[in-house]
Amino acid sequence: MKQGLFVTFEGTEGVxxxxxxxxxxxWLTEQGVAHRVTREPGGTPMAEEIRELLLRSREEVVDPTCELLLMFAARAQHLARLIRPSLEAGEWVLCDRFTDATYAYQAGGRGLDAVSVTQLESLVQGESLRPDAVLWLDAPVATGMARIAGRGGGPDRFEYERIRFFENVRQVYEARAADPTNHYRRIDAAGSVEEVAAGVRRTMGELHREWQYLR
Incomplete structure (x- = not known):
């Protein structure tokens, strides 16, 4: 059986x-492609419990290394119980954030050494499991923040962070997108909902054609 495609979606807040x-x-449903939609941190009951710990607003200052280790703890469970089995069964996996977000938020935003992220990436994912494509929804940080302000509801702990934090996050995404081995597909997320959706569907069509040809 042909293995499914692992597609992740990345970007700063509000994109x-x-x-x-x-x-x-x-789009995949229209094409009859079996797939799973999931998110990080989260995706399984245990990983969702870790997500709640990570995102809950609290008075206690969370140590960045604690945050990093919790991210990868949730990821290990997610990979073992959902992502790997789905891909091996021939299903595509669409994941809201993955390890690129860890490089962006924990290394770029929190200032942790990226080498630590790389070491945990190898430990948890092995040397071969990486996204087949990263759809990077890119928009100016100010645009995303304005959208968040208009959503209503309370922001989570990450959304309280300062603009500079998110500028650092975006810079890491830009740097990773420049490396072709990371398989980034940039989508301009500053436009209307319809324009972004059209870009996503066009990109999915490209990935589907490549998948049919290569595998």
Whole structure:
């Protein structure tokens, strides 16, 4: 059986990842492609419990290394119980954030050494499991922040961070996108919902054609 494609969705806050993933899922459904939609941190009951710990607002200052280790703890469970089995069964996996987000947020934003992220990446994912494609939804940080302000509801702990934090995050995404081995596909997320959705569907079509040809 042909292995499914692992597609992740990345970007700073407010770029519309949830809407983009819904567009990608709809496109795959139209093509009759079996797939799973999931998220990080999270994706399994245990990983979702870790997610709640990570995102809950609290008075206690969370040590960045603690945060990093919890991210990879959730990822290990997610990989073992959902991502790997789904890919091996021939299903595509659409994931809202993955290890690129850890490089961006924990290394770029928190200032942790990227070498630590790389070491944990190798430990948890092995040397071969990486996204087949990273759909990077890119928009100016100010645009994303304005969208968050208009959502309503309370922000989580990450959304309280200062603008400079998110500028650092975006810079890491830019640097990773420049490396072709990371398989980035940039989508301009500053446009309308319809424009972004069209870009996502176009990219999914490209990936589907490549998948059919190569595998």
């Amino acid at each position: 519309g990842k949830s809407t983009a993933i819904a567009s990608a899922s709809d």
